[in-house]
Amino acid sequence: MDETLDRGMTASIVIVHRPDDGAGSLPKRRGRGDALPANARLLRTIVAALPADFAPVSQLGVETALEAMAEATMLAIAADLDCFLAWARAERRPPLPAEPEDLVRYVRHLEAIGRKPSVASRRISSIANLHRLVGLGEKDPLPTDHAMVRNALRAHRRRRGAAQRQAAPMRFGGALGDDTGFTISHLLEACDGDLQGLRDGALLSLAYDGGLRVSELNAARVDHLEPQGDGSGLLFIPRSKTDQEAEGAWAWVSPDSMRRIQLWLVESGIEDGPLFRRVGVDRRRARAAIPPQPYL
Structure with missing residues (x-):
């Protein structure tokens, strides 16, 4: 499977020259380094879970299953399985095939260390x-x-409760920072008239109009915008978290x-x-020249 990199905002850089104000250089973006692709990351975890005497696994079956998953899904499953494998090694229990009694002990362990019911449910799902990836559960x-x-x-949810904390709503107007959430109008007013402020204002305004995710904003291109006669526009969204098959939306x-x-x-x-x-x-080029100083 080919590795795909989400370049997004790093596709190109617009340089602005400003005098040095003592704030220092821009923070460096942390690169991916030698991180494995999502499919290789999950495959490594699957291999670590297989016992030595496990029956041969269909390579084609695993490949097609991974091709049907989103990159974020593969990374989430791999992270969950790493936690389960660490617990199984510490308890000297076989992770694959898992025993129902061991899974009950694992759920109780998660509750004991303060994990939420939603986390326990997600770990069991992973x-x-x-x-399924190694062919178990078919018969x-x-x-x-x-x-x-x-x-x-169920017992975990009953004891801890299953209510999820929701993000504060984003409203258009009103006071900034009150109990009802942030307002987009005050955020837009906080954007300066320099190049950074113009970009941030356009980004915030577009995100509010379309209810866009960060990934959708990263994927937006100039040719995706279609101006309309009344001054409004349409933005084509080729792919999103809820559109993994890339049917597209406007x-x-x-x-x-x-x-x-x-x-x-x-x-x-x-x-x-x-x-x-x-x-x-770039704060280096517009710095005021320092006059020559005589040696003492």
């Missing part, structure tokens, strides 16, 4: 995915579906957002490619 029921495992998860863009985007494009000189890009600030 363990079920592990069994016999999965251990994760055993009644005692389901009862253990988002309405308000006239105010189109005005902000156009101003950002004109000032940055962007004509094609990614819509939003990193703005680098």
Whole structure:
């Protein structure tokens, strides 16, 4: 499987020259380094879980299963399985095939260390995915579906509660920072008139109009925008978290957002490619010259 890198905002950099104000250089972006691709990361975890005497696993079956998963899903499953494998090694219990009694003990362990019921349910789901990936569960029921495992998860939810903390809503106007959440109007007012402020204002306004995720903003391109006769626009979204098969969708863009985007494009000189890009600030070239000093 080919590795794909999400370059997004690092596709190109717009440089702004400013005098040195003593703030220092820009923070360096942390690279991926030698991180494995998501499919290789999950395959490594699967191999670590297999016992020495395990029956041969269909390579084609594993490959097709991984191709159907999103990159974030593979990384999440691998992280969950790493935690389970560490617990199984510490308890000297076989991780594959897992025993229902061991899974109940694992759920109780998660509760004892303060993990939420949602985390325990996700870990059990990842363990079920592990069994399916290596061909288990086709004939016999999965251990994760055993009644005692389901009862253990229910008991965890009953004792801890299953309510999820929701993010504060984003409103358009009103006071900033009150109990009802942030307001987009005050965030836009906080954006300066420099290149960074123009970009941030266009990005915030577009994100609010379309309810866009960060990944969708990263993927937005200049040719994805279609201006309309009334000053508004349409943004084509080729792929999103809820559209893994890339059927695409359209988002309405308000006239105010189109005005902000156009101003950002004109000032940055962007004509094609990614819509939003990193703005680098070079503080070295515009520094005031230091007059020669005599030696004492």
